[in-house]
Amino acid sequence: MNPKTMDLKTFKGGLHPPDGKEFSADKAIEICPLPEELIIPLAQHIGAPAVACVEVGAKVKKGSLIANARGFVSAPIHASTSGEVIAIEPRPHPMGKALPAIVIRPDGADSWDESLKSANPGDLTAEELKACIQAAGIVGMGGATFPTHVKLSPPADKQIDTLILNGVECEPYLTADHRMMLENTEQILDGIDILRKVLGIERAVIGIEANKPDAIETLRKEAALRNIEVQALEVKYPQGAEKQLIDAITGRQVPSGTLPMEVGVVVQNVGTAAAISAAVRLGRPLVERVVTITGPGIKDPKNLLVRIGTPLQFLVDQCGGLNGEPAKIIMGGPMMGQTQLSLEPPAIRGTSGLLIFRKEDLPRYEAGPCIRCGRCIGACPIHLQPTTIAAYARLDLFDEAAEYHALDCIECGCCTYICPATLPLVQSIRYAKAAIMAKKRTL
Amino acid sequence: MENQLYLSSSPHIHSGETTDKVMRKVIYALLPATALSIYFFGLPALSVLLICTLGCMGFEALSCKLMKKPIALADGSAALTGILLALNMPPSSPWWLALFGAAIAILIGKQVYGGLGYNPFNPALVARVVLLISFPVQMTSWTSPAPLGSGLDAITTATPLGEMQTAVMLTGKLPELAHSGFLDYLTGNMAGSLGEVSAIALLLGGLYLLWKRVISWHIPVAFIGTVLVIGAIFWAVSPEKYPNPLFHLLTGGLLLGALFMATDMVTSPVTNKGMLIFGFGCGLLTVLIRLFGGYPEGVSFAILLMNAATPLIDRFCRPKIYGQAEAKA
Numbered sequence: 001m002n003p004k005t006m007d008l009k010t011f012k013g014g015l016h017p018p019d020g021k022e023f024s025a026d027k028a029i030e031i032c033p034l035p036e037e038l039i040i041p042l043a044q045h046i047g048a049p050a051v052a053c054v055e056v057g058a059k060v061k062k063g064s065l066i067a068n069a070r071g072f073v074s075a076p077i078h079a080s081t082s083g084e085v086i087a088i089e090p091r092p093h094p095m096g097k098a099l100p101a102i103v104i105r106p107d108g109a110d111s112w113d114e115s116l117k118s119a120n121p122g123d124l125t126a127e128e129l130k131a132c133i134q135a136a137g138i139v140g141m142g143g144a145t146f147p148t149h150v151k152l153s154p155p156a157d158k159q160i161d162t163l164i165l166n167g168v169e170c171e172p173y174l175t176a177d178h179r180m181m182l183e184n185t186e187q188i189l190d191g192i193d194i195l196r197k198v199l200g201i202e203r204a205v206i207g208i209e210a211n212k213p214d215a216i217e218t219l220r221k222e223a224a225l226r227n228i229e230v231q232a233l234e235v236k237y238p239q240g241a242e243k244q245l246i247d248a249i250t251g252r253q254v255p256s257g258t259l260p261m262e263v264g265v266v267v268q269n270v271g272t273a274a275a276i277s278a279a280v281r282l283g284r285p286l287v288e289r290v291v292t293i294t295g296p297g298i299k300d301p302k303n304l305l306v307r308i309g310t311p312l313q314f315l316v317d318q319c320g321g322l323n324g325e326p327a328k329i330i331m332g333g334p335m336m337g338q339t340q341l342s343l344e345p346p347a348i349r350g351t352s353g354l355l356i357f358r359k360e361d362l363p364r365y366e367a368g369p370c371i372r373c374g375r376c377i378g379a380c381p382i383h384l385q386p387t388t389i390a391a392y393a394r395l396d397l398f399d400e401a402a403e404y405h406a407l408d409c410i411e412c413g414c415c416t417y418i419c420p421a422t423l424p425l426v427q428s429i430r431y432a433k434a435a436i437m438a439k440k441r442t443l
Numbered sequence: 444m445e446n447q448l449y450l451s452s453s454p455h456i457h458s459g460e461t462t463d464k465v466m467r468k469v470i471y472a473l474l475p476a477t478a479l480s481i482y483f484f485g486l487p488a489l490s491v492l493l494i495c496t497l498g499c500m501g502f503e504a505l506s507c508k509l510m511k512k513p514i515a516l517a518d519g520s521a522a523l524t525g526i527l528l529a530l531n532m533p534p535s536s537p538w539w540l541a542l543f544g545a546a547i548a549i550l551i552g553k554q555v556y557g558g559l560g561y562n563p564f565n566p567a568l569v570a571r572v573v574l575l576i577s578f579p580v581q582m583t584s585w586t587s588p589a590p591l592g593s594g595l596d597a598i599t600t601a602t603p604l605g606e607m608q609t610a611v612m613l614t615g616k617l618p619e620l621a622h623s624g625f626l627d628y629l630t631g632n633m634a635g636s637l638g639e640v641s642a643i644a645l646l647l648g649g650l651y652l653l654w655k656r657v658i659s660w661h662i663p664v665a666f667i668g669t670v671l672v673i674g675a676i677f678w679a680v681s682p683e684k685y686p687n688p689l690f691h692l693l694t695g696g697l698l699l700g701a702l703f704m705a706t707d708m709v710t711s712p713v714t715n716k717g718m719l720i721f722g723f724g725c726g727l728l729t730v731l732i733r734l735f736g737g738y739p740e741g742v743s744f745a746i747l748l749m750n751a752a753t754p755l756i757d758r759f760c761r762p763k764i765y766g767q768a769e770a771k772a
Contacts, residue, residue, distance in 0.1 A: 017456060172456070243765060253766040328449045334456045341450065362449065368462050368518060369560035374713035383762040385713070405764050413454030420462045421560075427452050 008210055010234035011244040013381040015414050017237055017335065019211065020173040023294045023301040029179050031305045032318055034106045038080055038309030039091045039346040040066065041101040045145040047073035052102055058085045061113035063285050066102050075137040075147045078285040080307035083107040092344040094331045094351070101346075104309070116283035121190075126198045129280060133198070136279030137286045137349075142166055142177075142240070142269035143332055145350035148276070151268070152198050154261040160199050164249055165192060165206040167215065167270040168233060168240030171333025174353040176290040177270050179303045181208070181215040184274050185222055191273030192228055194280055199266060205229040205249050206270065209239055237335060238412040242267050244381050256408050271352075291315065291347050295330075297356030299323045306347045312354055313343035327359040335413045365422035376415035376425055382408050386415035390428035398439060401432040409433060462559075466519030468657045472648035473526055473703065479644045480637040483588035484534035488637050491541050492529040498545025499525030506554040520559045524548050527567035530638020530699060531743070532574075535586050535599075540578060544570040564750045565707045568743050575743070585634040600634045603694040607686060608739040621686040628693035638703075639696040649702035658706040661718035662725075666701040667692065669726025677734060685734060697729065700742035710750040717753075717760035724749045 043049035050067035060066060060079040067077040083106040090098035121129060134149035154160055165188070169177040181188060192204050206223065208216050210232045220230045231249055233239050243254050245267060252263040260267055268276075271289065278284045287308055294301040299320030306315065312329070316322060330337035331345075332353055347354070376386040384405055392401040406429055415425040480488045503521035507514045515521070528548050532541060551573070552566030553559070575582045587600045601609065603620055610618035627633050629642045638645070652658045674688035691697060696704075705711060705725050712721050725745045732741025 015458075017458070247765070256764070256766045258766075325447065327447065328451075328455060330453075330455055332453075335454045337453055337455065339448075339450045339452075339455070341448065357455070359447075362455070363457070363459065365457065365461060368515075369558065371462055371465070371560050371708050372711075372713055373465070373708040377713055377762060378715075382765040384764055385761065387713075404761075405767070408764055408766070411453075417454050417456060418458050418460070420460055420465050422457060422461060426454070430452065 008232050008234040009248040010236055010239060011247045011381055013379055013383060013414070014236040014238060014244070015379045015418055016235070017172050017417060019235075020294070020334070021175050021178070021211070023173065023298075024175045024292050024303055025178060027175075027179070027302050029183055029290055029303045029305050032307065032310060032315065034081060034108065034110060034307070035310050035314040036105070037086065038083075038104045038106065038307060039101045039311060040077060040080065040104065040309035041091070041093050041099055041346065041348060042067050042077065043093070043095075043099055044077065044308070044348040044350065045075045045139040045147055047071070047075070047147055049100070050074060050077045052088050052100075054085050054102065056085055056088055059083075060085060060104065061111055063113040063116050063283075063287060065285075069134075069137075073147055073150055075139050076135065076285075077102070077137055078287050079104055080287040080309050081106045082109050082111045091346075092342065094338060094340060094345045094348060096338075096341060101309075112284070116285075118283045119280055121194050121197065121280050124280070126200060129194055129198050132280050133276055136275070136284070138272060138275050138279055139286070139349050140269055141271035141275060141289060141349065141352070143336070143350050143352050148268065148272055151266055152195070154266070158261045159264055160201055160261060160266055161203060161264045162250055162266075163192070163195055163199060163201060163204040164245060164265055164267045165204065165270050165273055166240055166242075166245055166267055167206050167208040167212075167219075168245060169212070170209060170237045170240040171335055171337075171352070172237070173294050173355050174292045174333050175294070176292045176303055176352050178212050178215055180271055180274055180290055181212070182218055185218055187274040187277045188219075188270050189222055189226055189228065190281065191275070191277035193226065194276050195266075195268060195273060202227070203229075205231050207231050207233050207239075207245050207249055209233050209235045211235045237414065238381055238410070241381060241410055241412055243410065256405070286349060289347075289349065289351065291351050292353040293319045294353060295355040295357055296361050297323055297326045297358045306351075308349060309346045311344060311346050312340065315347060315354055316343060316356070322356065324358045326356045327362055328357040330355040330357070335417065336411065367423050368421040370421050370423060373420055375418045375420065379414040379418045381412060381414065382410060384409060386425045386429060387419075387423070389432060390415075390423060390425045393428040393432035396435070398432055398435045401429075402436045406432045407436060462520075463518045465657055466523050468655050469652065469703070470519065470523055470526060472651045472657075473530065473638070475644035475647045476530065476638050476641055476699070477526065479641045480530065480534070482591055483632065483640060484586070484637065485589060485591055488534045490538065491532050491534060491536050491637060492526065494538055494541035495529035495532065495545050496522055496525030498542045499528065499549050502546050502549035503554070506550060507558075510554075512558070515559060518559060521549060524553070524566045527638075527703060528570050531567060531571040531636050531696070533582060533585055533636055535584055536581060540574060540581050544574050547573045560709055562709060563753070564747055565704055565710045568704055568747050568750075571743050572747060587634050588632055588640070602634045602739065603628070603690070604733065604739040607690075611684065616683050617686055621690050625689060625693060628690075633694065635694070636696065639699045642693045642698055645698040645702055649698070652702070652706070658702075659715065659718065661715050662706050662711060662722040663701045665719045665722025666705055666725045666729075667697065669723050670697060670730050673727065673730045677730075691730070691733065695733070695740045696742040700729075700746055701725070704742075705746050705749070710753060712753050712756045712760060714757070714760045714762055717756045720756050720760065721749050721753065724752060
């Protein structure tokens with residue numbers, strides 16, 4: 001199918017960064033071998049960190065519960081292979097500092113915990129399915145890592161009518177979701193069926209950017225039989241941002257300061273759907289995910305199926321090692337990813353990619369004065385005036401920044417990317433947001 | 444290895460389109476008009492161009508030095524102001540007039556406000572208007588084109604708009620040139636300031652800027668469209684007294700103003716809606732000044748007046764943010 005002939009939906013604003021997907025888009029998912037030790041942090045999701053329920057010296061199997069969720073907005077954590085717990089201590093975390101982690105030395109057998117039970121989703125009620133998802137520690141795998149069972153528990157007064165599956169993958173360089181859609185099609189569709197049952201709704205739409213025509217075609221063939229829509233979307237960043245995706249597919253806009261359920265929509269990443277299928281049908285908790293290891297700083301970019309807790313250095317070694325001297329190590333994509341201090345931290349549940357740039361890939365610019373070109377305004381997918389908010393932020397005028405809706409910023413980075421004066425716009429807005437939130441808390 | 448790693452918050456890539464590249468593209472876009480002005484008006488045009496451009500760059504460097512700021516010539520904005528100023532000067536301008544214009548543009552038009560990005564008015568137009576009011580004789584002595592190699596001597600003459608105003612004032616009727624000569628106006632074979640003569644060269648540059656997305660269509664289309672529509676209304680009412688809208692379009696500074704001066708980012712609104720209002724205001728004022736004002740040409744005044752309205756327009760044209768309407772409901 002020619003994507004140009006498809007009816008492409010989109011949102012207003014956004015831009016077209018070079019997509020960089022050629023490094024890894026046609027590399028089939030490979031299984032990453034076992035490293036010498038797995039570092040499994042207790043904080044891998046939005047919400048309260050999990051609480052360890054094993055002791056040093058404990059023998060665990062793949063999928064064994066090793067940390068309990070703390071409260072509702074939290075998620076339990078499981079061992080990603082069989083072996084021995086050799087330490088529970090602070091270790092380098094992708095967030096930038098050392099945080100508590102359970103360290104496992106693999107025994108090499110990689111055997112699953114026998115107590116894990118498989119089930120036929122048809123035999124379970126919606127509540128049982130949801131409990132299954134919660135127990136498996138499923139979190140949003142697009143990178144936000146919001147516990148999935150929370151998203152699936154809307155208050156009774158919110159009527160949900162549409163489930164949107166995010167297969168957009170608009171971040172440049174990342175191809176993990178693309179490969180998942182091609183290679184794990186059945187699992188994704190099964191996960192969608194489970195999600196529809198949990199939510200008690202019929203309508204499900206998979207949104208995919210038109211730069212992945214093979215994924216659109218593959219899913220369309222299979223999805224039609226199950227009454228699942230596949231919607232091709234214009235290639236534009238940030239098409240995969242939750243609010244922009246909802247706008248493109250349903251034409252509804254999530255009111256400022258509320259959640260998608262306000263407009264009757266639940267959004268889940270395609271990878272999350274696959275994980276849900278594995279959790280229910282195979283009884284397997286979320287212990288592995290696909291990570292794109294890529295960028296000009298990697299010799300042989302790949303899409304790897306990685307056990308949670310595998311150190312980044314080990315991932316690089318599986319991809320032929322570093323290509324030249326690394327200048328920036330990014331967990332995630334180039335628009336919203338997080339820079340790393342080293343390759344010591346492990347891949348966690350939210351790790352969609354590991355991107356490495358060399359010095360020559362990163363031209364550095366001196367910031368100049370705003371020339372009022374308005375490009376940041378045209379690019380902002382929320383239709384904010386980034387340069388105005390940033391100017392107020394630089395002067396510590398936070399009330400004014402709030403009045404220009406700083407809190408609505410989704411931090412996609414379009415403004416900074418496009419600014420000819422190379423001003424750190426989104427960075428200034430983040431600063432303003434933090435100050436506004438702090439002020440709100442003290443009131 | 445750790446010591447050599449960059450740590451920063453996202454995004455980690457940039458479009459590469461920086462201020463100096465934007466300015467450079469505008470300069471490229473002005474090349475056809477600049478080249479044609481040298482062809483039509485010869486060495487005097489070249490000297491005005493050089494004095495204005497080098498003068499602006501010199502005053503920019505001087506003021507940065509006096510204010511102990513880094514010398515900001517690399518961003519290309521001073522050179523661009525110089526070229527735009529030159530294109531707004533009569534070819535016969537004496538050297539001191541061009542140099543004085545450069546000083547006004549940079550010192551009064553730009554640097555007193557804090558330099559690039561902070562000036563409320565288009566610096567080149569500030570200079571042009573100051574010169575026009577202070578030196579009306581020099582600023583309105585126009586010469587006929589004497590293309591290079593044609594052997595013609597430049598003789599003093601009036602611009603088509605000037606001739607029209609005089610004729611309408613004296614006889615109440617349009618002169619012959621308001622009905623014919625459109626081919627000359629199109630190529631630039633008429634009297635006028637350096638840059639306002641060739642419609643084709645200006646359009647070429649404008650299309651380049653649109654293609655490269657340096658400017659958007661909103662201001663030029665609103666500006667020119669307004670002039671054409673209002674011009675056409677007057678023409679339809681009284682064709683012997685008011686000129687054909689094409690005459691408005693092809694003579695005087697409309698194209699130069701609408702494509703290159705009104706689209707100056709620093710001094711025009713930032714939103715599309717604001718740009719449309721801005722362009723409409725420029726067009727309306729231009730026609731009114733041309734038909735009823737004391738000056739034959741009104742583009743500069745129109746743009747400067749609308750520059751003054753820009754902060755107000757921006758205030759009233761704040762974009763409607765995502766999800767805001769629903770939040771209020």
